[in-house]
Amino acid sequence: MSKFSPVIAARAVWQMRVRKRPFVLSHAVNSRCNMSCSFCEYWKEQGGEMALDDIFRMLDDASSFGIGVYNAWTVEPLLREDLPQILAYAKSKGMITSLITNGKLLKERANDFHDLDYLSVSVDGTKSYKEIRGMDFEVLLDAIMAVKDKLKNPLLMNCVISGKNLDDIEELIQLARDIDVKISFEPLYEFSGIKDNVWDSMGIRDVGKYHSTIDRIIEMKKEGYPIINSFTYLEMIRELKKGYNCHVNNLILNVTADGSIEHCRVHREKMGNVKDGIVNVWNASKDRQNTLAKNCEGCFFFGYVENSLMYDLNLEVMQHYEWM
Numbered sequence: 001m002s003k004f005s006p007v008i009a010a011r012a013v014w015q016m017r018v019r020k021r022p023f024v025l026s027h028a029v030n031s032r033c034n035m036s037c038s039f040c041e042y043w044k045e046q047g048g049e050m051a052l053d054d055i056f057r058m059l060d061d062a063s064s065f066g067i068g069v070y071n072a073w074t075v076e077p078l079l080r081e082d083l084p085q086i087l088a089y090a091k092s093k094g095m096i097t098s099l100i101t102n103g104k105l106l107k108e109r110a111n112d113f114h115d116l117d118y119l120s121v122s123v124d125g126t127k128s129y130k131e132i133r134g135m136d137f138e139v140l141l142d143a144i145m146a147v148k149d150k151l152k153n154p155l156l157m158n159c160v161i162s163g164k165n166l167d168d169i170e171e172l173i174q175l176a177r178d179i180d181v182k183i184s185f186e187p188l189y190e191f192s193g194i195k196d197n198v199w200d201s202m203g204i205r206d207v208g209k210y211h212s213t214i215d216r217i218i219e220m221k222k223e224g225y226p227i228i229n230s231f232t233y234l235e236m237i238r239e240l241k242k243g244y245n246c247h248v249n250n251l252i253l254n255v256t257a258d259g260s261i262e263h264c265r266v267h268r269e270k271m272g273n274v275k276d277g278i279v280n281v282w283n284a285s286k287d288r289q290n291t292l293a294k295n296c297e298g299c300f301f302f303g304y305v306e307n308s309l310m311y312d313l314n315l316e317v318m319q320h321y322e323w324m
């Protein structure tokens with residue numbers, strides 16, 4: 001269950017259920033990456049990047065719109081020198097702050113998280129990590145150890161399950177418990193814009209092994225390991241069958257590096273730009289966004305699925321998914 005204060009929880013309910021507006025702003029705070037993971041499409045798009053003043057203006061506007069969470073999501077937030085100022089500004093607007101990083105610069109930026117509430121690090125394996133991410137696992141682990149006790153909340157390791165790392169999952173969960181961090185899982189999404197040979201090598205093809213891996217994750221969650229996903233979500237990804245109504249547009253406002261507002265990370269249709277005013281873009285795109293969400297065949301990104309299930313007041317998810 002989330003450790004949200006009652007005030008934040010009430011603001012979130014007011015914004016999402018009553019005003020029917022998103023509460024989270026997910027921002028491509030830069031457009032560059034220092035890794036080139038084959039399965040990720042974001043680093044391949046070199047686009048413009050918002051100036052610091054434009055980001056401050058966006059945060060002012062987002063705050064008036066009712067946004068309560070600022071998430072520096074992509075491409076690689078730690079490459080942005082002025083990140084501490086951005087986080088401080090979001091905090092000054094009363095927002096919760098979070099970010100996800102590949103961890104390559106984690107150690108050298110360990111003192112830049114003063115205004116960060118939640119830190120996620122992509123950890124896609126142990127033995128397979130180097131092949132997937134191109135960096136030594138020991139280097140990443142050393143950086144996680146250097147930073148984890150400086151944070152306000154437990155660090156979250158996020159693992160994308162693929163055909164490459166099924167043998168590492170149990171070890172990774174044990175590691176999370178041993179070093180006192182949390183862990184989340186989501187399956188690889190096979191984006192259509194990436195060449196098939198990537199999916200042939202990384203995709204989940206051994207279904208039997210995948211099923212037994214997810215079964216083990218479920219067992220370990222029951223045993224008390226620090227896995228933040230709900231059982232509903234884990235059972236859904238075992239079958240890879242959509243079992244939720246998507247509410248992504250009522251939960252998350254997706255802003256790209258050049259300030260475009262996109263429907264979501266799968267349907268990247270542009271709705272406008274933050275320069276036009278968030279409320280204007282929001283009002284003009286509401287119907288289109290509802291149609292896209294309603295007709296979507298689904299993805300398994302845990303932030304979308306778990307929060308959509310929470311939006312629909314799924315009791316198990318409310319009880320067992322730890323929002324971070």
Ligand SMILES: C[S@@+](CC[C@H](N)C(=O)[O-])C[C@H]1O[C@@H](n2cnc3c(N)ncnc32)[C@H](O)[C@@H]1O
Pocket residue numbers: 033039040041042073074075076077100101102121122158160187188189190191
């Ligand atoms: C796009 S990355 C940006 C943040 C940072 N550079 C990182 O690597 O964590 C955000 C998240 O998307 C995940 N991701 C990228 N491509 C994916 C795919 N094809 N399927 C599932 N998750 C993916 C990454 O593993 C990471 O957890």
